[in-house]
Amino acid sequence: KAGVTQTPRYLIKTRGQQVTLSCSPISGHRSVSWYQQTPGQGLQFLFEYFSETQRNKGNFPGRFSGRQFSNSRSEMNVSTLELGDSALYLCASSLRAGGGETQYFGPGTRLLVL
C-alpha cells in the first residue's frame, strides 16, 4: 500500500506570494492533519480534516487555510507569505478521526520564503 504522498517536495517563494501544498493520504484513510515544523517552534498542529470537514484548527493566522476533497486528498494554502512561513510542512493520515489510531506522515514539503 502506498504511503502518504506530498507535492511538491520543495518550493521557493517570495514574500507576499501565495502557495498551495497537496497531500494524498494512504488509500482508505479519511483523516488528514497538517503540521508545520521549524527549528525554533518544533512541530505545530495546523488543522485536521475528516470527510471534507475541518474538525480542528491550531493557533495559526487566517492566512493558513485548507480543504479536503471527496477522495480524502487535502490541500493547504498559505496566502501573503512571510519569511517566518519558511518551514517543513507535513501531513499525516489515519483511518479514522478521534485520536485513537496511528498517524502516518508524508515526506513533507519544504517551503522557503525569500
Next chain:
Amino acid sequence: KQEVTQIPAALSVPEGENLVLNCSFTDSAIYNLQWFRQDPGKGLTSLLLIQSSQREQTSGRLNASLDKSSGRSTLYIAASQPGDSATYLCAVPFMGNEKLTFGTGTRLTIIP
C-alpha cells in the same frame, strides 16, 4: 494545555549499547502515545503506538512503555546500530481528536 518534554535533547552512545529515551507529558487524559523517528530533512516514521490501556508495546529491538499516572513514557532501544541515528519524537493526541502535541525530540547518534 498539554506539554510534552523529552530529555535529553541529544544523546551519543557507542554501537551495541542499550539505551532509553524519555518522554514526559503533563495531562494524563490521553488516548495513546506514539513514538516517531525523523531522519534529517525527512518526514516522520511511526515506530510504536501505545494505547492508554497498555503498559508496553514492542517492535523488534524497540520497546515502549507508558505510565499514564506519572505522565511518562520510555523508548528502549536494544543493541543500538548506526542506522538508529535519528531524532526521536514522542507525541500524544488530545482526547477525542487527531491533534498531536509533540515533544521537542531527542537527537540520537550511534557511534560506530
